[in-house]
Amino acid sequence: MRPIQVEVTEVEREGDGIATIRWDREFDVSAGEFGMFWVHGVDEVPMSYSYSDGITVRAVGDATEAMMDLEPGDLLGVRGPYGSTFDVPEEEVVVVGGGTGMAPVAMLTEEAAAAGADVTTLIGAASADEVVFRDRLSEVADVRVATEDGSMGFEGLVTELLDDVVDEKGEPSEAAACGPEPMMAAVLDRFSGRREDVQCSLERYMKCGFGVCGSCCIDDSGSPVCRDGPVYRGTKLDNGEFGVYHRDAAARKEYF
Ligand SMILES: Cc1cc2nc3c(=O)[nH]c(=O)nc-3n(C[C@H](O)[C@H](O)[C@H](O)COP(=O)(O)OP(=O)(O)OC[C@H]3O[C@@H](n4cnc5c(N)ncnc54)[C@H](O)[C@@H]3O)c2cc1C
Ligand code: FES
Incomplete structure (x- = not known):
């Protein structure tokens, strides 16, 4: 193309x-x-x-x-x-984004709010300098910020903020995440009995972008992330490489 x-x-x-x-x-x-x-x-x-x-x-x-x-x-x-799209929740969702992983989940926040969902969006960043879309999303969602150095919002990891939000609001009916893979793996662990209710957007090394070259396939399923993903339900990520490693341009494993 x-x-x-x-x-x-x-x-x-x-x-x-x-x-x-x-x-x-x-x-x-x-x-x-x-x-x-x-x-x-x-x-x-x-x-x-x-x-x-x-x-x-x-x-x-x-x-x-x-x-x-x-x-x-x-x-x-x-x-x-x-690639695949997020299924847009229509009732309730907690959206978790880390760094530029906020890009797709910012659109999801707006789409879910437009569909009538009660949306809580957690923005994670190393420091206040890297927090994106706070003002944009505050118009449609309950936005909370976590920074690792405490320079804005909650001090700590966005997954720790997620624990606090679940304690405060109760378990959401759905969750969605995009960001560093260990962060997404922690979100999935948080809802481990309900993996079908969690959507995660993955990054893998991509060349063709439409399922032909094989450079983005994940173990054990062999699923091409560019075609079947990047958004997967947690039930599709319960074994193999998710949260453990990815591959570089030469298909060598790089561990997270
Ligand atoms: C589906 C998808 C969505 C993405 N969305 C965003 C986004 O919204 N914002 C953003 O800043 N980044 C995003 N990325 C990551 C972005 O593609 C890489 O940061 C970029 O390719 C780096 O290229 P570079 O030449 O600047 O750096 P390089 O020095 O070439 O690479 C730096 C690192 O980026 C990764 N990378 C390099 N080339 C590719 C490639 N062709 N495919 C995948 N990863 C690569 C590798 O891990 C590499 O170690 C996304 C990646 C994927 C797969
Ligand atoms: S990038 Fe070529 S198969 Fe996914």
Whole structure:
């Protein structure tokens, strides 16, 4: 599939090394879907949509650092949208996001609120500089923040904040998470008897983005994350590599 070109309209600094890039047309995308974004002359990388016309990027290497330098008028190649979507809860959901894992769950927060659900969204970050979408989501959800250094909100891990919120509000009928995989594994453990009620969005090394090359397949099922995921129900993640390891570009295991 050939990329289409979009023209960057805005690059908004969200925090330390994090920016939201918006472009000149809206796509028909739902929470959880991702695109393959081609930074001309650098690389093509997967990114979840944080808006129907935008992505939210953390600078970690060549492509993402080049994205930070984009300016209005620059072109970006896009293939997709690809992958599975979050099922949108209509009654009650606790949404847990860590770092730029907030991108897809920000859309989910808005979609669930629009469907009439009572939404509590927990934003986890290392420090206040890395907290994204607090104001945006406060309009539609009960938003709580956890920072590891205590510079904003609850001091500690977002999963510890989740424990407090469950003590306060009771067990939610559904939960959804995106962020560092040990964090998502902890969320799944918290609801271990109810794995079907938890949705998690995974990151794996992606090349084709649509189920052909095999670079993103997970053990033991062999499921291609780009096609069957990135969003899975917890029942699909109960053995094999989830929370334990992922594979690099050369398919070598990297343990979390
Ligand atoms: C479905 C999906 C959604 C994602 N959504 C976001 C998002 O919303 N915001 C965000 O900041 N990041 C997101 N990522 C991660 C993002 O793709 C990587 O940070 C990016 O590819 C790094 O590329 P780089 O050239 O800057 O860094 P590199 O130096 O090339 O790589 C740094 C690290 O990024 C990962 N990575 C590199 N290339 C890829 C690739 N082709 N596929 C998957 N991982 C790769 C590897 O773990 C690598 O060790 C997502 C990844 C996936 C799979
Ligand atoms: S990226 Fe090629 S099969 Fe998933």
